[in-house]
Amino acid sequence: MSLEGSFAKLALNDSAAPTTAVKALVFKSKTNSGAKPIVVVGLQETKTPSNIIAASTESKEPRLAKNEYFEQYFNVDDAKKFNLSHLEQAESEFFVVLDSTIPSLAEETVFSTNEDTIKFTQKSLTEYINSLTKADVKIVDFSKAPEASPAPKQKKSPPSKKEISNPDAKLIGVTVKKADDFSAWYQQILTKGEMLDFYDVSGCYILRPASYAIWEQIQKWFDAKIKKLGVQNTYFPMFVSSKVLEREKDHIEGFAPEVAWVTKAGQSELEEPIAIRPTSETVMYPYFAKWIQSHRDLPLKVNQWNNVVRWEFKHPQPFIRTREFLWQEGHTAFSNAEDAQEEVLQILDFYSGVYKELLAVPTIKGKKTEKEKFAGGVFTTTCEGYIPQTGRGIQGATSHYLGQNFSKMFNFSVESPLGKEHPKLFAYQNSWGLSTRSIGVMVMIHSDDKGLVVPPRVSQYQAVIVPVGLTNKTTLEEKNLILDTTAAIDRRLKAEDIRSTADFRENYTPGWKFANWELKGVPLRIEVGPRDLKENQITIVRRNDGKKFVIALDKLEEEIPKILEEMHWDLYNAAKEKYDAHRVIVEEWKDFVPALNGKNVVLSPWCGVEECEEDIKKASAKKNDGENFEEDDKAPSMGAKSLCIPFDQPELKEGTKCVKCGEKAVNYTMFGRSY
Amino acid sequence: MSLEGSFAKLALNDSAAPTTAVKALVFKSKTNSGAKPIVVVGLQETKTPSNIIAASTESKEPRLAKNEYFEQYFNVDDAKKFNLSHLEQAESEFFVVLDSTIPSLAEETVFSTNEDTIKFTQKSLTEYINSLTKADVKIVDFSKAPEASPAPKQKKSPPSKKEISNPDAKLIGVTVKKADDFSAWYQQILTKGEMLDFYDVSGCYILRPASYAIWEQIQKWFDAKIKKLGVQNTYFPMFVSSKVLEREKDHIEGFAPEVAWVTKAGQSELEEPIAIRPTSETVMYPYFAKWIQSHRDLPLKVNQWNNVVRWEFKHPQPFIRTREFLWQEGHTAFSNAEDAQEEVLQILDFYSGVYKELLAVPTIKGKKTEKEKFAGGVFTTTCEGYIPQTGRGIQGATSHYLGQNFSKMFNFSVESPLGKEHPKLFAYQNSWGLSTRSIGVMVMIHSDDKGLVVPPRVSQYQAVIVPVGLTNKTTLEEKNLILDTTAAIDRRLKAEDIRSTADFRENYTPGWKFANWELKGVPLRIEVGPRDLKENQITIVRRNDGKKFVIALDKLEEEIPKILEEMHWDLYNAAKEKYDAHRVIVEEWKDFVPALNGKNVVLSPWCGVEECEEDIKKASAKKNDGENFEEDDKAPSMGAKSLCIPFDQPELKEGTKCVKCGEKAVNYTMFGRSY
8 A cells, every 4th residue: 555645644553552453435416426535434333324424515325436436536446546646636526524533532542454454543634635636525424314204295204393404414513622632623614614725735724714804994994093003005016026035134044044035936036036925024114215215214113914935844734834825014214212112112102902802812011022023123122922722822913113224224314404514314123023923812812612703802603693583384475474583683783783694594403504604603692582582572682702792673783782792801801811811920840830730821020041941942842741831943842931021020029030041130021931 | 248147138239329428437435434435427428527426426536436346335346357247246225326317318229338339229228227226326417516515504504494304305306208118117116205215035025015005905905806706715835736727728738838837945845846826726725625515504604815926038117017916806606607707707896896996097997809718708898998108007906707618627516406306516617816916007007207296096195284384484383383283283183094194304495395296196295385275275286187176174074085086087087088099990900000109998899709810910910110019929910919808898780790891790899009
C-alpha cells in the first residue's frame, strides 16, 4: 500500500500502541450513475447497512462500487488498492459517511487500515477528512435505523402533531466538545457555522459572509473614530522592491523570514524579485519624505484597509495565524514626540474599544517589553486578551511609537519651525494595526458546544425569526397568519436597523432550524407560533444562555434593542470574570509554573532584563504531558512569554525582587503561555 | 559617458535631428551642509543665477558642488562624470530645478548633453524627471528675477493693499496643456493635484487620500445597491494554486500571460509556484460547488472588494492600466439562465449608474463581440466611455454571463428541482467587476489646464472656504471676524453632510490658495472677505467653469446643495454632448478611417464575423503621423477595435451590408481606437 500527498504526512508508522482497525468502502448509486460517490469510513466492526447510507446522503440504492468506478473517480485502477490517501485525488465532489464512533473516540486512539500497514491517530484522521475540499462529510450513527423518509405530501395519514422532519436534521452540529479538543472544536464551529472555510493553499482561509460582516462592523466603527482624528484613508501598492524593504535593518530582520517573493510574471522571470508587503512602513515612508516639505505639512495621518502576507511556516490557525490576512494599518507622522505618543495611546484605546464595545472581549492594555516590541520601533503598546479554555494569552492589537528611527532611515525631515539655521527636524512616527485575528479571539471566547456565539453588535444577523407550531393539522389560514406575522416582524425590525432575517425554509423542522441558527451563533431567536399569536406576544431566546423572554408583539421595537444590549454586556462580563479570575499575582518562582499550569496568566515583579525574560520562557516550558494544549512552533514547548507590562500596575513595594532572577524588580509584568 | 538604468532606455542615439544643448549642474548650500542637493537642469544658454535657485528651493547660498559631494549623494567620484542618469542612484531626496523653457518646448525636441554624445527628446526627459521618486521638482523661469522674500512681519512699511505673497506661489501648477500633450498633462494633474503618485515598482501607483476618497464614495453607493439585491460581501485568498487556476482552459489562456507567481518565501523555494489572483473565478468556484448542496441553496450571491494583479508588460498608465488595481468582483450562481441574465443587466445598470450618477460620465451600454468577451464566459455586457481629447473609447466596467461553462468545469451542480431521477442541474453563473480605472476615466474627461476637476458627488472635499481680503491694514478685530465666519461656515456645511474644509494656512495668498485648490479639483470655492461680511453674503466659485454665485449667508444650507447638484449635471451634460457629437454612424468603409481620425467612435453595420473584425482593426491602423495620440502596445498602431454592440440600436434596414466586408450586416457595432 503506497501513500502519497498530505495523508502520508499524517501517518504514524513507528507507533507501538495497540490499534483499532478502520475500513474505507466506496458506494455508488445503482440507479443514478451521475450521483456523487460515497466513501464510508468506519470502524472495521461497524455494520454499515446501505439503507442508512442512502438516507444520510439522499442517494438511491447505494451499492459497493466496481473497479471502473474507482478509476473514474479516484484514479485507482483496482478497488483493492484504494485507501484513504486517494481521497485527495478525487476528480469531483464525493460524500464521506463517517461512522460516528470515530469522532467519539479519544484523539490519541491509533487506527490501522485493514491491511495493518498504515497507522494514524484519530486526530490526524479527523483533520485529514476536514481538509478534503471536495468531501461532503456526513457523520452517521450506524447503530440507529434511519427514520422513515418524510415525504409529507404523500403521508396524509395518520395525521399527527409531529412536525415535518428532515432526515439531515441529526447530521449537522458540532461533534467535538470545547473542553475535550479545543482545536478541533474551533475548526468545526467555524466551518459548520459557515464563518470560514479551509482553502487549498495552506495557511489561507476563506472569510465567508458571516465573518466578513463582522469585519465590516469593525471597519465602520474604527474608521469613523480615526477619521474624526483627521486620519485619511489611502492605498499603497502591495509590492515592494527588495532595496526599499531592506532599508531599515532591525525592521527587515524581524520580517525577512516571512516575506513572500514574486519572481515570475507570465512566462518571464523578473529581473529582481519583488516582495509582497508584510506591513507597509518601508512602502510608505519614502513617499512621506517626498510629500512633506515643511513642518506646516505635519501631522500627516493616513490609514489603509488591506491585505498583507506573512508566510509563516508554523502551524496555521484560522484567523489567529494565517499567511494572508486583512487588517488596517495606520501610519502617522508628527513634528514632536508628545503628539505622536498621545496618538499611540488614543489608538490603543480604540483597539481595546473594538474588543470591548464590539466583540465583548476584555483586554489588558500595556506596553510590550524590548524583546517583544515591533521590529524597528521605539516602543509598542498592546491590548492583550485571554482564552480561558487553553489558559493562553493572545495579542489583540498593537500601536507602535516609532520615534525617529524610520524618519532618519528614510530621510524624512523638514526644516525646523525655529528657522533654517536650526538643524533639520526628523518626523516622529507611529504605526498601528488591527487584524481579522480579532474575530478568532471573539469566537474562541464566547462560542460553545452548540456552535458559534456572536456578540450582537457585530453579528451579521442579530435576530432570526422562525415560524413554529405548524403541523399537519394547521389550517391554511392559521399557517398564513403565522407566516405573515413572521414577515411583518422581520420588516419592523429592519425598519429599526436591527439586522434580522426570517427563516421560511420548508422541509425543515423548527428544531432543525433552531440548531442550525445556534450553530451560526445568531444572538436572538424569535419564535412565532399559534399560541404566541393568540396572546399577541412572541418568544425570544438568547443564543448565549438560552434565556427566554416573552414580550408583547407591539413592544418589539422597544424590547429587542434592550435585550441585545443586555446580551452584549452579559457576554463581556462573563468573559471578564474569567479573565480576572485567571490573572494572578505571583511573587515567587515556585508558584509561577503551577499558576501557568492552572490556566492562568501571571502578573509578576520583574527586573526588565531581556536575558531574564529568556530564562523565564525556558524555565516555564513543559513537555506535552498529554494535557489539552496545542503544540505550537511559535512558542516551542510553550514557555511563558511576556505579554505586556500593564498600564494598570499593582503597587510595587520597596525592595521587591524579580520573580525569576531575584534582582531588583522594576515593575509587574504579565507573563503567559500564548498564541 | 556611460549610461545605466531607466535613463538609458530613453536615450535616442540614432537621431539625426538638430539638437538643443542642455546642462545639468549640481549645487549645494554653502552654509547648511545637511540641506538637500539641488540639480539644475536647463538649456545650455539659460543663465541660472544662484539667487533664483536659492529662492525656488528655499536654500541658503547655493554654490556649485565639489567632487566629494557628487560621491556622497550620487555615487560618482568626479563632477565631470556626472550626468542625468545618475539621478536614479541618488542616496537621498534632492531638488530638481527645471528651467521652464524645457517644458515649454515641443515634446519632439531633441536634446543633447554638453558633451554631445547622448540624445533624448523633451518628452523622454520630462518623463524621466517625473519618474524620479526622490526628486522634488521645481519649475523655474530663470528669465525673471525672484520676488523679494516676503517676511511680512519685518516689512512694515510701506503699508500696501498687496496681499501677503509666497515665493513658491508661482512654482506650482500644471505646465502642459491638455490639448498639447494629453499624456503628460494627465500625469501632471494627477501628481500635482495630489491624487496619485508614481511608485518605485513599475506599473504600480499610490492612491493618495484624494483618489481613495472617490473610491470610498463609489464603494458606498454600489455596495448598498448590491446588498439590496441580496449580495453578501466575502473575502477569498489572493493566492491560487496553478492546478486550480488552470482548470478552465479558455479562461487561463486569457489570463496566463499576465499572472504574477510567488515562488519563494523567506529563504525557501516553494514546492509549487503559487499565483496571485488576476480575478477570482477559479479561486471561488470549487467552494461554491462544495457549499451548494441543493437547488434550494441557490441563488448564491457574493462580492468582494479587493486587489488583483495583472502583470501587463505594456505601457502602464495611472488608474487606466496598472499591474495591481482595486476593484469589486461579484460572483453569483442561479438555478436558471433567466434569473442570471436578468442580474447581469441589473448590475450593468448599476455600473452605468456609477459613471452617470457619481462620476458624471456618460457611457453606452451594450454587448461585447465574441472576440472581446471575457475569457471563459458566454457573453459580456459593458458600458463604454469616450475620451474626447484622444477620440478613444474606453471600457468602463463589464458584467459577464458565464452560463454553465465554469459550473461544469468545477462540477458545481445540484439535484434537479424536478427530482432525483432528472439529470443534475449545473448552476448558471455571472461575474462582474468595476475597478479604480473608473477614476482615471473621470479625470481624463472633466479635468482641465488648471488641474483636476472632480464631480461633487465623489470629491473628497466638496467645498473649500478661503478667507480673503486680509491685508496689512486689516485690524485684528476684522481679521478675527473673517476667520471666525470661515470656521462657522465650515461647521454649518459639515452639519449638513457637505464635505467642506477651511483653508487657514498662513503665509499663502488667497490667489495661491485658489490655484492650489483648483489644481486639486475641489468643486466649490467659498470666499469670505470684508466686503462679503458687510453685505452678509458669500461668494461661491465653481471649479469647472469659474461661474460665480453670490448668496446670502443665511441661505447657505439651501443654496450650496443646489449649486453642487447643478454642477454635477452640467459636467455630465457637457461630457454627453461631446460623446454624442463624436459617435457617428458610418455606413461605408471609405468614411470609416477618416471618422476615426476625426476623433470619433463609429457606429457601423457589421456582419458579426470575427475575421472581419480583425480586418477592420488592421485596415484602420495608422502609423503615428505626429498627430496627438499615444502609441500603445495594447492597440498596436491603434487600429479600431469593436467597443460594443450597443443595446440602443439604429434601425438596421433590410439589405444593409457590413461596413467592411459587404456581407449581410446583423447589427450596428460601435468601433473605435481605444484604451
